[in-house]
Amino acid sequence: MTRFLRQMFTIAAKDLRSELRTKEAVNASLSFALVILLLFSFAFDPTSDMTREISGGLLWLVFAFAGVLVLNRSFARELNNDCLDALISSPVPGPALFLGKAIANYVLLLGIECVCLPIFGIFYNIHWTGQPAWLALVMLLGTWGMTVVGTVFSALTVNMRLRELMLPMLVYPIMIPCLMASMQLTTPLLASEPISGDMLAWVRLLVGFDIIFTALAVTLIDTVLVG
Amino acid sequence: MNDAAARNFEYLAYGLSAVWLVLLLYVLTLVGREGKIRAQIESLKRMVEDREKR
Amino acid sequence: MRQKILIGIGLIAAGLLLRNIWLMLTNLPDEAFQGAIFRIIFFHVPAAFTAFLCFFASLISGIAYLRTQNLKWDAFSVSVTEVGLAFGAANLITGMIWARIIWGIWWTWDWRLTSMLLCWLLYAGYLVLRRAVEEPTERARLSAVMSILSFAVVPFVFFSIKWFRTQHPQPVLYGQGKMDTGYRAMLYGNWVPLLLFAIILIAVRMEQERRQRELDALRREIHAF
Amino acid sequence: MKALAVESVWKYYGDYPALRNIAFDVEAGQCVALLGRNGAGKTTLLRILGGLSRPSKGGVRLFEREHSDRSSRALTGIIGHGIAVYDELSAYENLKLFAELYALENPHKAAMEWLERTALDRVKDSLVREFSRGMRQRLAVARAFLHHPKLLLLDEPFTSLDDRAIALLQSLLRDSLAEGGTVIMSTHQLREAMELASHVVLLNRGGMAHSGERTAEMLADTGWLYRNYGDA
Numbered sequence: 001m002t003r004f005l006r007q008m009f010t011i012a013a014k015d016l017r018s019e020l021r022t023k024e025a026v027n028a029s030l031s032f033a034l035v036i037l038l039l040f041s042f043a044f045d046p047t048s049d050m051t052r053e054i055s056g057g058l059l060w061l062v063f064a065f066a067g068v069l070v071l072n073r074s075f076a077r078e079l080n081n082d083c084l085d086a087l088i089s090s091p092v093p094g095p096a097l098f099l100g101k102a103i104a105n106y107v108l109l110l111g112i113e114c115v116c117l118p119i120f121g122i123f124y125n126i127h128w129t130g131q132p133a134w135l136a137l138v139m140l141l142g143t144w145g146m147t148v149v150g151t152v153f154s155a156l157t158v159n160m161r162l163r164e165l166m167l168p169m170l171v172y173p174i175m176i177p178c179l180m181a182s183m184q185l186t187t188p189l190l191a192s193e194p195i196s197g198d199m200l201a202w203v204r205l206l207v208g209f210d211i212i213f214t215a216l217a218v219t220l221i222d223t224v225l226v227g
Numbered sequence: 228m229n230d231a232a233a234r235n236f237e238y239l240a241y242g243l244s245a246v247w248l249v250l251l252l253y254v255l256t257l258v259g260r261e262g263k264i265r266a267q268i269e270s271l272k273r274m275v276e277d278r279e280k281r
Numbered sequence: 282m283r284q285k286i287l288i289g290i291g292l293i294a295a296g297l298l299l300r301n302i303w304l305m306l307t308n309l310p311d312e313a314f315q316g317a318i319f320r321i322i323f324f325h326v327p328a329a330f331t332a333f334l335c336f337f338a339s340l341i342s343g344i345a346y347l348r349t350q351n352l353k354w355d356a357f358s359v360s361v362t363e364v365g366l367a368f369g370a371a372n373l374i375t376g377m378i379w380a381r382i383i384w385g386i387w388w389t390w391d392w393r394l395t396s397m398l399l400c401w402l403l404y405a406g407y408l409v410l411r412r413a414v415e416e417p418t419e420r421a422r423l424s425a426v427m428s429i430l431s432f433a434v435v436p437f438v439f440f441s442i443k444w445f446r447t448q449h450p451q452p453v454l455y456g457q458g459k460m461d462t463g464y465r466a467m468l469y470g471n472w473v474p475l476l477l478f479a480i481i482l483i484a485v486r487m488e489q490e491r492r493q494r495e496l497d498a499l500r501r502e503i504h505a506f
Numbered sequence: 507m508k509a510l511a512v513e514s515v516w517k518y519y520g521d522y523p524a525l526r527n528i529a530f531d532v533e534a535g536q537c538v539a540l541l542g543r544n545g546a547g548k549t550t551l552l553r554i555l556g557g558l559s560r561p562s563k564g565g566v567r568l569f570e571r572e573h574s575d576r577s578s579r580a581l582t583g584i585i586g587h588g589i590a591v592y593d594e595l596s597a598y599e600n601l602k603l604f605a606e607l608y609a610l611e612n613p614h615k616a617a618m619e620w621l622e623r624t625a626l627d628r629v630k631d632s633l634v635r636e637f638s639r640g641m642r643q644r645l646a647v648a649r650a651f652l653h654h655p656k657l658l659l660l661d662e663p664f665t666s667l668d669d670r671a672i673a674l675l676q677s678l679l680r681d682s683l684a685e686g687g688t689v690i691m692s693t694h695q696l697r698e699a700m701e702l703a704s705h706v707v708l709l710n711r712g713g714m715a716h717s718g719e720r721t722a723e724m725l726a727d728t729g730w731l732y733r734n735y736g737d738a
Contacts, residue, residue, distance in 0.1 A: 003609055010606045018594040021633075082588025086649070089556045090607045091579040152430070156423055160413040170410060173403045174430060177437035209437055216433055220426050223347055227419050227559050242321040242378040243302075246328065246371045253367040253482065260489055267496050274503060350562060352520065417520030418562075498521035505545050505711065 007092045011100025016107060018077065025073040026108060033066035033116050037123055046124050055126050056186030060179050062116055064146065064172070067109050071150030072167050074101050075158040084158070084225075094222035102151045102217075109143050130192025138189065141206040142182030145213065149174050152217045155224050181206045283488075287481050294477035301471045309463060318382045321375050327472035328372040329397065331479050333435075335365025336404060340432035343425035352494060353487075355421035358428060359411065360486035362404050364479050369401045396438040403431045417494060508570060509534040509657055509688040510555070515564035517550055517712075524550050525561070526713040532690065532705070534656070537683055539699040539720070540692040541731065542709035548692035549661055551709070555690065556584045556659045568657060580608055583655030585663050585675075589646035591634055597621060597645055598630040601652060608653040620648040624674065643671040651678055658682060660691035664698050676702065696728035708735050 019025060040058055044051065051058075078084035087097055121128045128135065150171055157166045181202040185195060195203065305320050338361040346354035376394060377387050388394065407427050414420035510532040517525040525547045532538055542548050553559040555566060557579055566573040569581060584590075591600045598617055605613035621627040624644040634642060643666070650658070658679070664672055679689055679702060693699040700720060708716040708731060716735035723730045 007607055007609070010603065014592070014595070014603050017599070018592055021594045080588075080593060082586055082590050083592060085556075085558055085586055085588070086584065086590035086604070087607070088558055089579060089582065089584045090604070091576050091609065092607050093576055149430075156410075156426060157413075159419075160410075162413060166410065166413055170406045170427070173399055173406060174434050176399060177434060177441055180441055205437065205440060212433060213430075216430060220429065223422060224426055226557070227422060238378060238382050239318050239320055242318070242375050243324065245374045245378060246324045249371040249374060250367055250478065250482075253363070257482070257485055257489065264489060264492055264496065267493075267500075271496065271500060271503065278503070418518060494521050501519065501522040 004093065004096050008096040008100040008103070011087075011092070011097055012103040012107075015074070015077070015101055015104030019073070019104070019108060025070045026112065029066040029069040029108075029112055030115060032069060033062050033112065034119070036062050036065055037116070037120060041123065051124055052126065052191060053187065055120075055124065055190045056183045056188075058124075059117070059120055059186055059190070060142065060183045062120070063109070063113055063143070064175065064179055066112055066116070067143075067146055068150060068168050068171060070108050070112070071105055071147070071154050071171070072164060074105050074151055074154040076154070076163065079158065088225055094225055095218045097225070098151065098155070098217060098221040101154075102147050105151055106144060106147045109147055110139070113139060113143065126190050127192065128190050131189045131194055134195050135186070135189045138182055138185045138203075138206070141203070141210055142178060142185075145178035145182075145206065145209045146175055148210065148213045148217050149178070152213075152221070152224070155221065178206065178209045181209070283484075287484055290477050291481055294474040294481070297474040297477070298471075301467065301474065305467060305471075309467060318379060321379050323467055323471045324475070325372055325375040325379065326468055327475045328368045328375065330472055331475050332365045332369035332372055332400075334476075335361045335368065335479065335483075336400065336432060336435070339365065339404070339407075339428045343428035346421055346425045352417065352421055353491075355417075355425070356487045356490035356494070357483075358421075358425065359408075359490060360483045362407055362428065363486060364482045366401060366404055366408070367482070368475070368479065369397065369404070373397055373401065392441065396441075399438055400435060403434065407431060417497060507534045508532070509536070509568070510690070511567040511570075512551075512555075513565045513567065515551070515554060515561040515566065517547075517554065517559070518562045524712050525554075526711075527564075528709070528714055529564075530707055530714070530717045532688055534688050535683065535686045536705050537679070537689040537703050538691070538705045538707055539703035540690060540707050540709065541696070541699070542692075542715075546709040547712040548709055550712075552586075552659050552661050552690070552692055556582060556586075580653060581656045583650040583653065583658045585646065585650045585658075585660045587661060587666065589642050589649075591642070591645050591649055593635040594633060596631050596633055597626050597637070600634060600645065601648060604649055604652055610653060616652055620652055624648045640668045640670055643667050644674055647671060647675050647678065651682075655682075656687055658687065658689045658691075660689065660693075662693055663691055664693060664695045672698075700725050700728060706731065708732075710735070 040046070075084065078087065088094075117128060120126065150167075153167055153171045153174075157163050157170070160166050184202050185199060185206075188199065189195070301323070305323060309320070339358050342354045342358040342361065346352075346358065373394070376397075380389060380394075381387050407424060410427050411420055411424050414423055508531055512528055512530050515525055515528045516523055528547075528551060540548050540551065550559065554561050557573065568578040571578045592603075595603065598621060601617035601620055602613045605616040610616045618627070618630075621630050624647065626641060626645060626648070629637070629641070634645065637645070663675060667675065676698075683689060683702075689702075691699065691702075703720045705718065706716070706720050706724065707714070716731065
């Protein structure tokens with residue numbers, strides 16, 4: 001068990017190190033996020049009350065669009081020099097490989113989100129600090145759901161033609177329940193209202209989504225990687 | 228309520244034909260695929276003959 | 282023999298269907314508020330049932346393929362998904378026509394409509410994924426995983442419906458459905474011929490898939506040497 | 507001891523059998539040359555042996571263990587077509603990474619030892635991206651030998667390597683064989699392979715054409731094997 005954890009964190013550390021060294025995905029993702037934030041301001045009046053009402057949706061759209069750029073690189077990174085073969089033929093179990101990569105992606109996505117959030121607040125005049133604990137929880141849960149789904153599909157599409165197109169096509173419909181819940185929860189939080197009553201159902205949905213897809217991913221990853 | 232137009236019979240007809248139209252479209256794709264398979268068999272046969280001649 | 286059985290099933294289905302349409306038009310009274318158009322429901326709902334049954338079958342055959350590595354399951358999985366998509370489309374279109382009359386708009390982002398559309402897109406993605414993989418065994422393996430993941434999302438999609446306000450008429454078969462038993466019998470009665478048609482389509486598609494597989498193997502055999 | 511037992515392995519691509527009933531045993535200490543034309547199934551077989559692919563029928567046993575047993579992976583080393591090291595990591599980081607993944611006792615020491623043996627210790631902190639072709643190849647060899655594998659699987663090892671890397675690889679293979687290690691390599695370079703090999707396995711159209719000891723005729727005349735067992 002400790003060996004499993006050590007291998008998992010070794011993979012995560014390796015992915016983070018090589019990503020932070022090249023910054024390929026992070027740079028692309030951050031600049032893309034900024035462009036989307038800018039584009040939204042043309043779509044509607046950024047100061048109106050209406051913006052406030054859909055702020056959660058906007059924010060998570062930015063996260064989802066920018067996030068897929070990071071997730072796409074996750075397994076594609078291993079294609080160079082056939083590194084994926086070396087990892088699969090090593091004694092590292094598939095789930096450790098998967099979870100390691102998912103953790104690396106999780107950290108990267110959360111980092112990007114933490115950069116986007118204040119920018120979003122400034123651009124659209126939203127005081128996002130009203131419910132910091134709840135907001136952090138929703139971001140942690142929602143991002144994990146996105147990460148798990150995205151990482152599995154990154155492995156699934158790694159050898160395919162048109163990989164860059166395939167991933168978003170397949171991944172967004174599956175992510176929708178997770179994104180929907182996050183959006184529903186984030187909107188009141190950005191208006192500094194706490195989560196209570198009926199809204200807790202969305203939190204449960206997020207937790208359920210995370211658990212079920214993590215379990216599915218861990219059981220299916222060996223089938224995906226070894227043909 | 229016995230007037231056909233008020234009872235929306237026209238749209239009911241549209242609705243029912245829509246169902247069958249969709250299924251018909253699917254059948255057409257099946258027919259198309261059948262044609263493709265035929266063409267593949269033909270080209271494969273030609274390839275084998277070509278090989279045997281040489 | 283196989284063909285004769287399929288033709289037989291087709292005849293039975295057509296007979297049942299004609300009888301049902303006759304009964305529908307002559308025997309059943311109009312629904313009080315909706316007029317004749319409500320009869321669309323006898324196709325709309327069974328089409329949705331068929332579509333989801335197909336998607337469920339795709340899940341089962343995906344698991345069966347991963348267990349047995351038998352490509353017949355893969356052929357079944359594609360056929361069933363494609364037929365499910367066809368019936369899903371029929372469901373969406375009849376729903377839109379009905380909505381045009383009753384609600385006055387073609388489309389509304391009611392959650393039942395949206396989730397059907399979402400499932401439709403999900404399984405359309407399954408077909409796109411299949412086109413992107415050349416090698417049959419790898420295609421079978423990856424698409425089996427895809428169909429398992431897709432079906433895992435379906436309950437989440439439907440859970441979320443409950444928590445959104447919905448304009449859709451109350452679910453007709455459970456809850457406080459005020460559906461008359463005559464209507465209900467017709468709803469299920471009309472499901473039978475639709476299901477029979479689905480079975481024929483699936484059988485034809487599976488046969489095509491089998492021949493395509495043999496062709497691919499033959500081509501490899503020839504090209505290899 | 508039997509290092510490897512291939513038990514009637516079949517591999518299908520669709521309905522097409524790419525491997526048909528392959529069965530042979532390899533004793534520890536043997537060096538097997540896996541021969542055959544392009545498309546005969548050499549790479550497919552090596553991928554199955556390396557755990558990168560699963561057989562459709564039949565099974566593989568490594569050191570009397572089931573192949574699916576992950577612990578047996580630690581005993582194999584693989585050199586494929588790619589160099590399988592990361593461009594954006596340094597030479598030292600690459601070796602240490604794999605030493606950790608193979609759960610070696612002392613990853614740092616293992617990495618340093620192999621950097622020295624492959625004469626890369628002076629550039630150990632440079633990124634692989636900046637390496638010359640030859641240096642990258644030597645690092646790839648070091649990566650494969652890092653965990654002292656008892657079974658080496660090499661896919662066309664001599665085709666992509668330069669002279670210095672070939673010399674290094676050959677000396678490492680000789681050392682490994684002398685210590686009782688086992689080597690299986692697919693190759694086109696018949697002369698180099700025949701000199702090293704103690705046994706040969708010839709594949710033809712995915713089936714076994716011949717397997718047995720490498721004889722003097724094979725060494726003297728590299729075409730002999732194909733003329734006698736393959737269809738020329």
